[in-house]
Every structure is written in C-alpha cells, then in structure tokens.
Amino acid sequence: MALPVPIPRVNNNDDVVKIVRIPVGVGDAVHAGDLVFEVETEKAVVGIEAEQDGYVLAIRCAIGDTVAVGTTALWLGATPDEPVPEEAAATPAAQEAPAGDTAVTAKALLLLRQHSLNANAIPRSGPRLTAADVEAFLESGEPPAPEEPPATLPRNLPAAALTRPLTPPERGLLSTVVWQRENAVAAYLEVEYDARAWDEYAAAFAKERRLLFSPLLSLLAYRLVRLAPEHHANGTVIEGAEPSLATYQHVNLGFTVQAGDSLYLCVVDLADTLDEAAFVARLGELQRRAVAHKLAPVEMRGATVGFTSMARWGGVRRHVPVLPPHTALMVAHTAPPADGRPAVLGATYDHRMLTGFDVVRLLQKLANPPKQAT
Amino acid sequence: MHDQRTKILAELRLILGDAAGKLGQDIGGVADDDIIPDTGVLDSAGLLEFVVLIDEKYALALEPEEMTIENLGSLAAIADFVLARKRA
Secondary structure (H helix, E strand, C coil): CCEEEECCCCCCCCCEEEEEECCCCCCCEECCCCEEEEEECCCCEEEEECCCCEEEEEECCCCCCEEECCCEEEEEECCCCCCCCCCCCCCHHHCECCCCCCEEEHHHHHHHHHCCCCHHHCCCCCCEECHHHHHHHHHHCCCCCCCCCCCCCCCCCCCCCCCCCCCHHHHHHHHHHHHHHHHCCEEEEEEEECCHHHHHHHHHHHHHHCECCCCHHHHHHHHHHHHHHHCCCCEEEECCCCCEEEECCCCCEEEEEEECCEEEEEEECCHHHCCHHHHHHHHHHHHHHHHCCCCCHHHHCCCCEEEEECCCCCCCCCCCCCCCCCCCEEEEECCCCCCCCCEEEEEEEECCCCCHHHHHHHHHHHCCCCCCCC | CHHHHHHHHHHHHHHHHHHHHHCCCCCCCCCCCCCHHHHCCCCHHHHHHHHHHHHHHCCCCCCHHHCEHHHHCCHHHHHHHHHHHHHC
C-alpha cells in the first residue's frame, strides 16, 4: 500500500515550511535515510529523509511552494507502479487559517506574520483576505492600522497598551504548552530520595575520566533512557475513532538547557543506542551548543521522553514541567535542600498513557544509580 | 611566549571574574593553578558558560574528549591549552 510522506514539524515555531529542493523524481528508488526534500524554516534549511525504502510514486509539491506541516508531500510505494490515493495537493491554497473575525488564506497568513501585520487592518477584495490583498497593501506603503485589542479580552480589563506578534521562542513555548493542553492529560507526582548514592556514582564516573563537568544530571538522564522503555513511558497516545498507543522504537532524550533568556530542549537522538560514556559526551556537546545558541533545528526536535533540572536555582522544591509534544513523561530534578531534607524527583506524565503507579515505580528506580556502569 | 601566556591568563581571569560575578562570587582568592570546579566560584551551569566563552574567544573548537581537568581545570591549564592550540 502506498505510504504518505508528510512534511514533519522541524521545530515548534514553524507551522509552514518552504520547499527549496527536491532531489528525487517520480519512479526513483529511495532507501531509508535518503534525502527526499530540503525545506526552509525561519532558522535554517533542513533535509527531510525517507523513513523507509521504496519507490517515489508521486510528488505533491514543487520547489518554491510553502506547505503546512503535516501535509503529504510525497508518496512512496513498495513497487513503482502502485496506485496513489486521491488527496488534496500539498499547497497553501488547500489550507485555511483558523476562522476568526476575518477568514485568511494560508499564504496571506504567512505574509501577515512575516510583516507583523494585523489582518483586520488590510482591505480585502473578497470574503477572504488573500495574499494579493496583503501584497497590494504592502505596495501601497500605507502605515498599518493601530493594533486593536483582541475581541476575546474581557470587557472589564484595561485595553492592552501594546500587542505584538510572538517571537520564535515565544511561539515555540506556546506551541509546547498548547500541545499539552489540547492533547495530554497531564498529571504530576514526586518521590523523595537520598541523593548520596547518585552523588557518589557521578563523582566516581567523573574521577575515572577526569571530567571537567559534573556528569550527575547526564547520568540521571541516561538512567531515564534505560528505564523509560522498560516502564512503557517511551510513547504517546494517538486519539481518534480507533485510539492507539504508539511506542517509539528508540529513545530520543530531550534535556532542557537555559541559555540566557532562552530555554532550549536539546535532543539526544537514539540515546538508547549509546553507552553511558558516549551519551554523557553527546549531551555535553549539545549543552555547549545550546549555551552558544548554536543548536541546529534537528537537535531540538523529536524528543520521546524528557528530563529537566532546576538544580541551578537552589531553593526550588517543586518544579512541574511541561510535557514536550508527543511525549508521555518529563522528569524534573531539583537540587537537594541544604537543610538535610531528602531530595526530590518529580515527573509530569500523560495520564492517558501512564498511571501514577507506573510513574512512581519508574522514579523509585531512577532514584538509584545502576549497579554497574553500562 | 611568556608574555603571551601572561596576557592569556589576564584575559581568562577577566572572563572568569565576570562569570563568577554574575553568581555573586569573587575570584580574588582563586590562584592560577586552583581547580576551578573545586573553588565554588562557578556552579555547573556557570562553568559551562565559561567554557563556551573561552571556546569562542580563542576559537578552540573543543571536542567532547577535551573537556578534562587536565586541559581546562585551572586558569593555568587553560592558558597552556590555548597556547598549544595556537602552535598546532
């Protein structure tokens, strides 16, 4: 059966991407890992790879097209002559912005975002605001109309003095929290534990390798990489007419890094294929790239389970993190209190997939280092 | 060579002082050979930021296996590492 190849979400900030290169043609044989598209996002040009072997049956977009994330852009088949299902082409004309006070085409929406314009300030030539309307407004050189407060603000609040479009990091954060709000049933719990065993384990690991940085958090994260599949926490729920549980084949560990005012989720891909030392090295490299604001888009996507720590901010007792999109578990570490009280490991989890009992058992195992180095 | 090392040490001390200052720490008591993580002037995140700064300043292109006490553990070790990198 023909397999659709959708445009993936490259990063949380971009709902549309631009097709800049299509290195394959209809009839070509491709292997898993072969480049099938190059797309341009706000931050970079990213390659999209085929996830399995097959023949290119159809290509539903062209170079220069702006397409929405999730759109089927290419069809693969086991044989080159498999029939392709009839479906809408991957063009913005097939996608419409959510309805509001003004219906807006996706191309027009993209232009509005690019130029920080308010849709309500643009004269329309028809019932929907089109890209041609926006382009005509831009060419006219007229200043945009003053921003009006959104109609949904309650009347008894003061009028907003200033509204502005969200920055890319703000859109990323909004996208993350909205995913949790709309898709997960988030719950939180925590367990107390004695941090001394982990401190000793990390100290021995660092001493053996003469490491400059404490590997404690990386080693905790690696332990999570091993425990998450064992405790069925490396997956997500797909709702619909036939709900299903998707278990990821590998663990991509998402690890938060605060770099100045930016919070990054750097992702160690295929973390379960690495040994402990290789994981610590790889995560260290990603952390450095995050602090330098040099993470590539592919290094910030695809997390299947998450780990975060507020250890830098002593005195933070409870930290309820947000689930990265399409994950079921985000573990939160805080620094052990200076007053001798037990340390705490917390976790936000998707209750559609995990019970509190599942998470307690996982955290209780995570509270102790492995008996042997892996 | 000695002048170059002295100059690099002074630069490193400034960078370390700035990083520690953000955490409310003073590096007046930190000797060139003191192991920086053991001095307590930087937490782990601060140490990471410090290393990123010197990596960028001296274009070291640090590899993961180079993140060791021997290479970067003290101001003196970092200065020697930077000089060795320049000579390479």
